[in-house]
Every structure is written in structure tokens, then in C-alpha cells.
Amino acid sequence: MFHEVAAIDAKANLSKLLHAVAQGQRYTILVRGKAVVDLVPSDAGIVADAPTAVAAMRAFNKKKE
Numbered sequence: 071m072f073h074e075v076a077a078i079d080a081k082a083n084l085s086k087l088l089h090a091v092a093q094g095q096r097y098t099i100l101v102r103g104k105a106v107v108d109l110v111p112s113d114a115g116i117v118a119d120a121p122t123a124v125a126a127m128r129a130f131n132k133k134k135e
Contacts, residue, residue: 071096072096072097072098072108073095073096073097073098074097074098074099074100074105075087075097075098075099075100076099076100076101077099077100077101077106080097080099080109087109091109091110091111092111094111096108096109096110096111097109097110
């Protein structure tokens with residue numbers, strides 16, 4: 071679930087927001103009441119090993135057939 075935050079509040083509390091996002095929280099930042107950006111956890115830190123990825127692809131292909 072996304073929580074809405076005004077841009078001015080996001081600017082004033084950025085470090086707190088980033089800490090919360092690192093814990094899995096999601097935010098929508100608003101400018102004049104309009105949603106302009108979502109602040110979500112990055113998936114860049116998630117690393118799958120090759121054998122796991124290959125197994126997942128093979129399982130996916132079997133489901134399609």
C-alpha cells in the first residue's frame with residue numbers, strides 16, 4: 071500500500087522516508103495534490119543465482135505448454 075506525502079514534507083523528511091522505504095514501505099509524492107512519483111524499494115540489491123534463475127525459467131515454460 072502506498073502512503074501519500076506532500077513534496078514539501080518529503081523534502082523535509084527525506085532521510086526518514088528512505089529508511090522506511092528500505093524497510094519495505096511505499097510512498098506516493100504529491101505536488102499540489104497530484105501524484106507525481108512513487109518512492110519504492112529498489113530491486114537492484116536482489117541477486118538471483120544462475121541455477122535458480124534457470125530453474126524458474128524452465129518451470130515457467132512448462133506452465134505455458
